[in-house]
Amino acid sequence: MELFSAFDLYRRRPFWFLISLVFLLLTLLNSRVVLSDPDYLIGLGSYDITGPAADTRLLPGVHFRLRARAFIAAEPKGNRAVFVNLDACMASQLVTARVIERLKARYGDLYTEKNVAISGIHSHAGPGGYLQYVVYIVTSLGFVRQSFDALVDGIEKCIIQAHENLHPGSIFVNKGEILDAGANRSPGAYLNNPAEERSKYKYDFDTEMTLLKFVDTEWGPVGSFNWFATHGTSMSRTNSLISGDNKGAAARFMEDWFQQNGIGNSYSDESVVDGTPRRVSNIIPDMHDNHHELLELAASFQSPSGQPATKILSIAKRVRSALRQADKPGFTLDYLVTSITVPAGGKNELCYGRGPGYPDEFESTRIIGERQFRKAVDLFNTASEKINGKIDHRHSFVDFSQLEVALPKQGGGSDLVKTCPAAMGFAFAAGTTDGPGAFDFKQGDNEGNAFWKLVRNFLKTPGKEQVDCQHPKPILLDTGEMKKPYDWAMIFGATVTLPVTKLFVHGSCSLQYFQSKFSRIGQLVILSVPGEFTTMAGRRLRDAVKTVLVSSGNSEFNSDIHVVIAGLTNTYSQYVTTFEEYEVQRYEGASTLFGPHTLSAYIQEFKKLATALANGQSVEPGPQPPDLLDKQISLLTPVVMGRNPSWHAFW
Numbered sequence: 001m002e003l004f005s006a007f008d009l010y011r012r013r014p015f016w017f018l019i020s021l022v023f024l025l026l027t028l029l030n031s032r033v034v035l036s037d038p039d040y041l042i043g044l045g046s047y048d049i050t051g052p053a054a055d056t057r058l059l060p061g062v063h064f065r066l067r068a069r070a071f072i073a074a075e076p077k078g079n080r081a082v083f084v085n086l087d088a089c090m091a092s093q094l095v096t097a098r099v100i101e102r103l104k105a106r107y108g109d110l111y112t113e114k115n116v117a118i119s120g121i122h123s124h125a126g127p128g129g130y131l132q133y134v135v136y137i138v139t140s141l142g143f144v145r146q147s148f149d150a151l152v153d154g155i156e157k158c159i160i161q162a163h164e165n166l167h168p169g170s171i172f173v174n175k176g177e178i179l180d181a182g183a184n185r186s187p188g189a190y191l192n193n194p195a196e197e198r199s200k201y202k203y204d205f206d207t208e209m210t211l212l213k214f215v216d217t218e219w220g221p222v223g224s225f226n227w228f229a230t231h232g233t234s235m236s237r238t239n240s241l242i243s244g245d246n247k248g249a250a251a252r253f254m255e256d257w258f259q260q261n262g263i264g265n266s267y268s269d270e271s272v273v274d275g276t277p278r279r280v281s282n283i284i285p286d287m288h289d290n291h292h293e294l295l296e297l298a299a300s301f302q303s304p305s306g307q308p309a310t311k312i313l314s315i316a317k318r319v320r321s322a323l324r325q326a327d328k329p330g331f332t333l334d335y336l337v338t339s340i341t342v343p344a345g346g347k348n349e350l351c352y353g354r355g356p357g358y359p360d361e362f363e364s365t366r367i368i369g370e371r372q373f374r375k376a377v378d379l380f381n382t383a384s385e386k387i388n389g390k391i392d393h394r395h396s397f398v399d400f401s402q403l404e405v406a407l408p409k410q411g412g413g414s415d416l417v418k419t420c421p422a423a424m425g426f427a428f429a430a431g432t433t434d435g436p437g438a439f440d441f442k443q444g445d446n447e448g449n450a451f452w453k454l455v456r457n458f459l460k461t462p463g464k465e466q467v468d469c470q471h472p473k474p475i476l477l478d479t480g481e482m483k484k485p486y487d488w489a490m491i492f493g494a495t496v497t498l499p500v501t502k503l504f505v506h507g508s509c510s511l512q513y514f515q516s517k518f519s520r521i522g523q524l525v526i527l528s529v530p531g532e533f534t535t536m537a538g539r540r541l542r543d544a545v546k547t548v549l550v551s552s553g554n555s556e557f558n559s560d561i562h563v564v565i566a567g568l569t570n571t572y573s574q575y576v577t578t579f580e581e582y583e584v585q586r587y588e589g590a591s592t593l594f595g596p597h598t599l600s601a602y603i604q605e606f607k608k609l610a611t612a613l614a615n616g617q618s619v620e621p622g623p624q625p626p627d628l629l630d631k632q633i634s635l636l637t638p639v640v641m642g643r644n645p646s647w648h649a650f651w
Contacts, residue, residue: 038076038168038169038170038217039169039170039171039386039387039388039522040073040074040075040076040168040169040170040171040387040391040521041072041073041074041075041076041080041166041167041168041169042071042072042073042074042166042167042168042169042170042171042214042216042222043071043072043074043161043162043163043164043165043166043167043329044069044070044071044072044161044162044165044214044222044223044329044332045069045070045071045157045158045159045160045161045162045163045164045165045332046067046068046069046070046158046161046330046332047067047068047153047154047155047157047158047161048065048066048067048150048154049066049067049068049086049087049088049150049151049153049154049155050062050065050066050127050150050242051066051126051127051144051146051147051150051151051242052127052144052146052147052150053127053242055636056127056128056129056140056144056146056147056636060240060241061240061241061242062241062242062243063125063235063239063241063242063243063244063362064242064243064244064248064249064252065242066086066087066088066123066126066242066244066248067087067154067158067244067248067251068084068085068086068087068151068154068155068158069084069085069158069225069251069332069334070082070083070084070085070155070158070159070161070162071083071162071212071214071223071225071332072159072162072163072166073171073391073521074166074391075390075391076168078390078391079115079390079391079392079393080110080111080115080391081115081117081391081393081519081521082111082115082116082117082159082162083117083119083225083526083528083566084116084117084118084119084155084158084159085119085120085121085225085334086118086119086120086121086151086155087121087123087126087244087247087248087251088120088121088123088126088151089120089122089123089124089126089128089232089568089572090120090122090131090530090568090571090572091118091119091120091530091568091569091570091571091572092130092131092132092148092151092571092572093131093132093570093571093625094130094131094132094148094627094628094629095118095130095148095151095152095155096113096116096118096570096571097625097627098152098629099116099118099152099155099156099159100112100113100116102152102156103116103156103159106160107163111159111163113395114393114394114395115393115395115519116159117519117526117528117566117569117570118155118569118570119528119566119567119568119569119570120568120569121232121244121245121247121248121334121568122231122232122247122532122567122568123232123235123243123244123245123247123248124232124233124235124237124245124434125232125235125239125241125242125243125244125245126242126243126244127140127144127146127147127150127242128140128144128147129141129142129143129144129147129148129634130143130144130147130148130151131571131572132487132627132628132629132632133479133487133488133489133628134482134485134487134488135424135477135479135488135489136572137632140636141634141635141636142632142633142634142635142636143632143633143634144634144636145634165329167216167217167218167219167329168216168217168218169214169215169216169217169222170214170215170217170386170387171212171213171214171215171386171387171521171522171524172212172213172215172383172384172385172386172387173210173211173212173213173383173385173387173523173524173562174210174211174213174379174380174382174383174384174385175208175209175210175211175379175562176208176209176211176375176378176379177207177208177209177375178207178209178228178371178372178375179203179207180356180371181228181230181246181368181371181372182205182206182207182228182229182230182231183205184204184205184535185231185353185432185433185434185587186443186534186581186584186586186587186588187204188444188584188586189534189577189581189584189586189588189589190204190534190535190536190581191204192580192581192583192584193536193578193580193581194580197536198536201539204535205229205535206228206229206535206538206539208228209226209227209228209372209375209376209379210226210227210228210524210562210564211224211225211226211227211376211379211380211383212224212225212226212387212524213379213380213383216329219329221258221331221380222329222330222331222332223329223331223332224254224331224332224334224376224380225334226334226372226376226379227526227564227565227566228372228375229535229538229565230246230247230368230372231434232245232246232247233245233353233434234246234355234361234364234365234367234368234369235361235362235364235365236355236361236364236434237434238361239361243365245365245369246364246365246368246369246372247369247372248369249365249366249368249369249370249373250368250369250370250372250373250376251334253369253370253373254373254376254377254380255331255332257373257377258331259330259331352433352434353432353433353434355367355368356368387521387522387523387524388522388523389520389521389522389523389556390520390522390556391519391520391521391522392519392520392613393519393520393613394519394609394612394613394618394619395619395621396609396619396620396621396622397621397622397623397624397625398605398622399622399623400419400594400601401419401420401421401422401480401594402418402419402420402421403418403419403594403601403605404416404417404418405417405418405419405597405600405601405604406604407597407600417597417600418469418595418597419469419594419595419597419598419601420466420469420470420480420594420595421466421469421478421480421481421594422479422480422489422573422593422594423462423466423470423473423475423476423477423478423479423480423481423593423595424475424476424477424479424574424590424591424593425445425470425473425474425475425476425585425589425590425591426441426445426447426448426449426452426474426476426585426590427441427442427443427444427445427585427586427587427589427590428476428477428587428590428591429441429452429476430442430443430445430587430590431587432587443585443586443587443590444584444585444586445474445585445590446472446473446474446585447474448474448475448476452476456475456476456477456478459477459478459482460477460478460481460482461478462475462478462481466478466481469595470595470596471596472582472583472585473582473585473589473590473592473595473596474585476590479593480593485631485633487626487628489593520613523560523561523562524561524562524564525545525546525549525561525562525563525564526564526565526566527541527542527545527563527564527565527566527606528565528566528569528570529541529565529566529567529568529569529576529602530567530568530569530570530571530572530573531567531568531572531573531574531575531576532567532568532574532575532576532588533565533567533575533576533599534575534576534577534578534581534588536578536581537576537577537578537581537599538565540578540599540603541565541599541602541603541606542563542564542565544603544606544607545563545606545607545610546561546563548607548610548611548614549561549610549614552610552611552614552615553614554614554615557614573593573594574591574592574593575587575588575589575591575592575593576592576598576599576602577589577592577598577599578599579596579597579599579600582595582596582598583596
């Protein structure tokens with residue numbers, strides 16, 4: 001047998017060599033077109049939203065600064081979706097409305113309530129006073145304008161950055177499991193769900209992380225967002241510093257990892273110690289022998305307000321020339337809350353949860369943040385499934401105070417039930433293991449207490465219809481019917497944005513209205529909800545939406561679609577439990593505002609949006625929620641003089 005090298009082919013058979021060369025070049029060119037052909041325009045942004053760190057209740061300093069991070073995914077000549085995640089406890093109806101107003105003034109109808117979702121990581125250590133309903137600003141002594149302005153300004157500017165960074169690129173999705181970064185606070189309530197349903201799942205809490213990887217056609221990977229269900233309470237109830245908690249820490253770890261190690265490197269690089277980037281691990285040291293020294297170290301960390309995600313960042317030492325490389329987008333990473341797990345019994349004042357770094361809350365924050373960071377790096381480096389498809393959205397506001405809900409019956413037909421005006425139960429005041437209440441309130445209370453009922457009646461006595469509707473919840477605060485000095489509870493909103501491969505559903509909940517928004521980006525479906533869904537409640541909502549899409553007859557949806565829940569979006573409506581968990585009346589059930597059929601109402605409304613989107617139908621916008629900015633009250637005293645005490649150096 002005669003063997004030919006390429007040189008032999010060229011020398012002996014030049015014609016066939018030329019044919020082969022042309023074929024090879026065409027193949028390579030075609031391959032390159034396929035590989036570099038962008039599916040979307042993608043843009044990312046990041047901006048400081050820390051807010052006041054002094055002269056507000058409970059917040060005399062900063063652990064690390066807070067940021068808003070955003071991504072925009074747009075069809076080159078079609079729809080687009082915006083997702084913003086905040087290092088904050090939750091989004092706010094009022095903040096969302098003001099941001100939308102500014103975006104409309106700047107961009108017209110390009111960004112509206114239909115395609116913008118603003119979510120929060122649920123850190124319990126951020127400035128408060130930026131929601132518009134009384135019950136959520138009591139502890140901050142009313143409305144805090146500085147907190148509100150910092151959020152509105154930061155969100156607007158991070159969206160502007162993302163818009164200005166729009167560039168052809170691709171999005172990839174990946175999933176993985178984390179077993180040591182979460183737990184179920186209320187296993188007893190979970191066990192009240194049907195045994196057949198529970199048998200489908202190995203764990204009583206959500207272990208799945210879903211990650212998006214954004215790849216710029218020119219620059220390569222430029223950012224990542226992920227969803228994983230865990231509570232932002234690694235910083236304990238005794239903490240008095242502003243902090244992004246474990247998810248804020250995880251985001252910083254990964255952004256630093258990317259900057260220090262370059263594209264695609266694993267976290268075994270020598271510039272990373274024990275899997276954690278040096279800069280952040282120095283901010284959150286392994287050992288804290290002296291609390292005062294820790295505060296000095298935390299205060300020394302600089303995060304210039306509003307550092308853009310592109311152009312100004314100095315990254316000239318990377319691959320390309322200094323001039324070109326300085327235009328490369330900065331890496332943006334965010335960790336988002338999805339459905340959350342649900343607290344322990346006994347006398348609530350003595351029932352405290354403990355983090356893995358107990359008794360050091362800073363260490364617990366670092367550990368839980370690092371565990372999320374490590375999994376995110378693994379998913380980022382191995383992401384290979386490409387998001388493809390249209391971007392679309394549906395949005396409407398729905399009155400949730402007395403919404404009719406059809407519950408299917410076995411054998412066919414349905415029963416018609418209603419949701420209730422919002423109310424909080426006695427077990428709400430008992431708190432949870434990560435924040436126990438006081439006095440003699442306890443979880444699992446289906447009766448209430450005569451003394452506290454007298455106190456409640458001084459504010460508002462619930463009527464028989466409301467008591468029957470909320471049963472078995474004994475009502476402590478009838479917030480949905482309390483209007484003095486203005487509304488005590490918020491308007492519920494859910495928005496669904498759905499691209500052909502990604503569905504983006506955004507929900508915001510206040511006391512009377514449900515804002516429903518459904519957005520899709522390829523095969524990823526994001527259900528953005530305003531509340532905190534328990535593990536099983538989240539599973540039911542995801543399954544219901546996926547079933548509607550897969551069975552719609554629309555070939556763009558098949559069993560391979562990914563459905564995630566992004567909680568605390570656009571506003572805040574507290575908890576959502578299953579009907580069975582509600583019966584137990586632990587903290588989560590007592591905090592499910594709209595009664596025992598709240599979850600069924602969510603599922604019904606999101607199924608409507610999913611159906612409309614899959615069939616290309618429009619939906620009614622519904623009634624607009626109120627704007628209560630002019631009615632806000634603040635009891636905080638103004639700053640008379642700001643200086644350090646004479647006996648203490650400034651830090």
